[in-house]
Amino acid sequence: MDDDGKLKQSGSDIDNEVYDTEQSTTTEKNLPKIPEASFSLFISSLVTQALISMGEVDNPFSKTKNQNLDQAKFTIDTLQIIKDKTCGNLADEEEKLLDTALYDLRMRYVEKSK
Template identity: 45%
Template sequence: MGEEDKGFVIKDRRRFSEDAPASEEAAPRTDPEPEAETRKARTDAEPKAGERQPPLPEVNFSTFVFSLATSALLHLGDLADPMTGQTSVNLPLAKQTIDILGMLEAKTRGNLDDEETNLLSNLLYELRMKFVAAGKK
């Protein structure tokens, strides 16, 4: 019974860096610049005192599809980044977003109403045409 009442201590002897002794933990790297940039971006995105943010749209299938389509248009360079105001082209990300919409179309086939089906198929057609055109540039 005496031995069962005693606790035990576990010491972690793994090395987290080559030149640090086993008992020391590697100090986490702190880079003040990304922290400051994150803080600045967060404060820029927050509404100023007295400003009202417009209400967010209702979340439904159509707004979700529009959100993904907007992301694809941003990556195709058709829309400017709202934070920087600059456009940039990133075809792999645009393709991934278009493929996600295609997967949604396949997985929801037969479960959407006519309006949602038409919205998704028309958006996919337009995005695919824009992707092909962007690939030729």
């Protein structure tokens, strides 16, 4: 509704501009800055996801440790697919990060599976 109490067409450009401006000023002040995307950050996020699934790290939403080994295996397998598909295209540091992550996660997975 407009100031006179009449219905306006929803989704109008003016409504969107006002909404976007209000949202951006509100959220920019409250949210931490997002780091620049990189291969190592992507791999680290998958490693964190696997650790959460294995119950090694608190779930950031529930603040509890829950174990879901099927989900952990899926994430580890996803990292292996990334390794296979990027073979020969990674910098030495990126390849070492991926190899180390896979080894560490697999060892933790085997231990949790016992």
